[in-house]
Amino acid sequence: DTGVSQDPRHKITKRGQNVTFRCDPISEHNRLYWYRQTLGQGPEFLTYFQNEAQLEKSRLLSDRFSAERPKGSFSTLEIQRTEQGDSAMYLCASSHFPGQTYEQYFGPGTRLTVT
């Protein structure tokens, strides 16, 4: 296992279009997190799953955003009717809970540009 992977790495879309990102966590990790990072800022928490259950959503996650983890493995993050303000790096992280380290392992991110 080589770590957390995300696809695509880059996405350019026009305002109003829908986009979907995928995250594949480390295989034995039951927790999966989504974060968003805008230019010059630190990552901000969006939502997280334990297995297939979505346990918390940030107020940053508007109704246009939806995330799923149907079989407790990979996860998708969909943004409907994209806006220019959605342009950011979307980061996925995974961890094992309960664990000894509380360490989250991050993927390389998907950079979204909305034109």
Add this chain to the structure above:
Amino acid sequence: AQKVTQAQTEISVVEKEDVTLDCVYETRDTTYYLFWYKQPPSGELVFLIRRNSFDEQNEISGRYSWNFQKSTSSFNFTITASQVVDSAVYFCALSEVNFGNEKLTFGTGTRLTIIP
């Protein structure tokens, strides 16, 4: 609510100099974890260290060292004998674990440039 402040936006030092990155945090919880992550130009966040709120011992790992002081709510990071490969954005982060959600609250990062 939890908050992490990294007041230094950018730092530049000449190679081989020592540099300290500051981190101040706020939390009402008694049990929490503090982290440092490195983000090189490639964009991937690389874990550097984790410290829990009950362990105030300083830690050294090679050229890296961390100073955790609960009295001042600070968790500072020092690089000794800096190298060009240390150039990156460094993030301090806080995780409150009392309710089982390990979500990380990040600071705004410090961009470190090592000048050869």
